[in-house]
Amino acid sequence: MFRKFSIVLVLAVLLMLGMVVPEADAMYGLTKYWFSITDELGRPIVADYASIDILAYEAGTGTKATLYLNAYPPSPTTTGTKSQAAAWNPSTTGVAEFWCAETSLDITVTNAYATVKVSGFTVSDHQIQLRNAAPITNIDTTDIGATTPGTGAVTTLSTTDTATFGAAVIGSYETVTCTAGDPQGTGVLSTTKLISFVVTDNTGGSKDLVTLASDTATAGQLKIVVLKTDTETSGLLVTPAAFGRGTAVLLEDAGDGVMFVFDGATWQLCESDAQTIE
Numbered sequence: 001m002f003r004k005f006s007i008v009l010v011l012a013v014l015l016m017l018g019m020v021v022p023e024a025d026a027m028y029g030l031t032k033y034w035f036s037i038t039d040e041l042g043r044p045i046v047a048d049y050a051s052i053d054i055l056a057y058e059a060g061t062g063t064k065a066t067l068y069l070n071a072y073p074p075s076p077t078t079t080g081t082k083s084q085a086a087a088w089n090p091s092t093t094g095v096a097e098f099w100c101a102e103t104s105l106d107i108t109v110t111n112a113y114a115t116v117k118v119s120g121f122t123v124s125d126h127q128i129q130l131r132n133a134a135p136i137t138n139i140d141t142t143d144i145g146a147t148t149p150g151t152g153a154v155t156t157l158s159t160t161d162t163a164t165f166g167a168a169v170i171g172s173y174e175t176v177t178c179t180a181g182d183p184q185g186t187g188v189l190s191t192t193k194l195i196s197f198v199v200t201d202n203t204g205g206s207k208d209l210v211t212l213a214s215d216t217a218t219a220g221q222l223k224i225v226v227l228k229t230d231t232e233t234s235g236l237l238v239t240p241a242a243f244g245r246g247t248a249v250l251l252e253d254a255g256d257g258v259m260f261v262f263d264g265a266t267w268q269l270c271e272s273d274a275q276t277i278e
Contacts, residue, residue, distance in 0.1 A: 030071040031123050034097035037090055037109060039132040044094035045111075048132060052111050053087030054096055059104040059120055068099040171195050175228065178208040178236075185209075185232065191216045195224045198251075200232035207234040207250070212260070212267060214242040219264035227251040237278065240267035250276040 036044050037052055045052060056065045067082035082088065082098050087110070090096040107121045107128065114131040121128075171194035178185035178201040185201035185208040200208040212223060225238050235252040244266040249258045251273070258272040269277070 028071050029101050030068060030099040031101075031103075032071070032097065032099050033105070033121075033123055034095060035107075035121075035126045035128055037094050037096065037128050037130055039130065042127075042129070045090075045130065045132050046092065046094050048111065049090050049092055049094050052090055052094075052109060052130070054090065054110075055084060055087050055108045056098070056100070057106040057108070058102055059106050062106075065100055065102050065105055071099045171224070173197060175199065176210060177201070178210065178232070181208075186211075188213075189223070189225060189238075191221070191223070194222060195226065197226050197228035198236060199229040200227070200236050202231040202233070205234065207237050208232045209237040209239055209248070212238065212240040214240065214262065214265070214267060217262040217267070219262060221262045222270075223260045223262070223267070224257060225251070225259075226257040227254055230254040242266045244268045246277045248278045250278060252276075 058065045064084045069080040105121045106119045108117045109128050173195035174193045175197045176187040177199040178187045180201050180203040182203050183206040187210040189196045189212045227236050235250050237248040239248040256273040259270045260267040261270050
């Protein structure tokens with residue numbers, strides 16, 4: 001009685017821990033494989049299930065495996081095999097399942113956007129991720145989301161979109177030269193340019209100062225400021241109109257830079273070579 005109780009207890013613990021033995025048929029030596037095919041966000045691919053092609057191979061051989069529809073009597077061959085003469089599709093729920101005598105498989109899954117090959121797939125594996133959205137290529141920054149090409153309208157890419165760039169990514173920029181003010185040279189940074197290269201003036205003895213407006217900025221907007229030419233020995237104060245960390249960031253040497261992001265009300269500091277925040 002104690003032995004039976006112990007066996008039941010062990011099985012109960014294994015079930016609680018999720019350590020479930022794969023479903024198998026002892027008579028014919030077959031084990032059930034099943035796996036869900038998901039998109040980049042882990043969601044089962046349901047709407048486009050019929051466009052997904054699957055092939056299963058004996059691991060490391062390139063030979064198509066023999067797959068069975070089930071393993072129940074009178075025999076697997078009597079109840080039917082799953083044909084692999086051509087690629088086959090998952091179910092309407094995005095799940096593929098079959099019985100097989102192989103302990104591991106190489107499985108290839110293909111759709112219109114990608115091909116994924118998983119080597120050494122076992123009965124303990126239950127998910128294959130497949131891209132299910134077309135990449136965005138040849139992006140024209142004047143036409144992203146534009147109703148009329150060339151209008152410059154910009155839209156938000158969806159979470160499943162992928163942007164592919166075949167060349168360097170070039171941000172809009174300007175060069176700002178501070179005025180010859182005494183004691184302080186000044187300049188104004190554009191909120192319509194991603195990058196501002198600043199050239200200071202050595203007329204006065206005080207730090208030069210450039211301002212960055214907040215009333216024309218958009219939430220999520222980035223701004224990069226680089227001290228391109230340092231002729232003012234005291235340095236350059238980069239002064240956002242609304243700054244979450246103080247009043248200004250001090251850039252002291254040529255090549256110093258700072259990057260901000262606008263949160264909708266305030267310019268927040270992301271990254272800086274500067275050692276001083278005023």
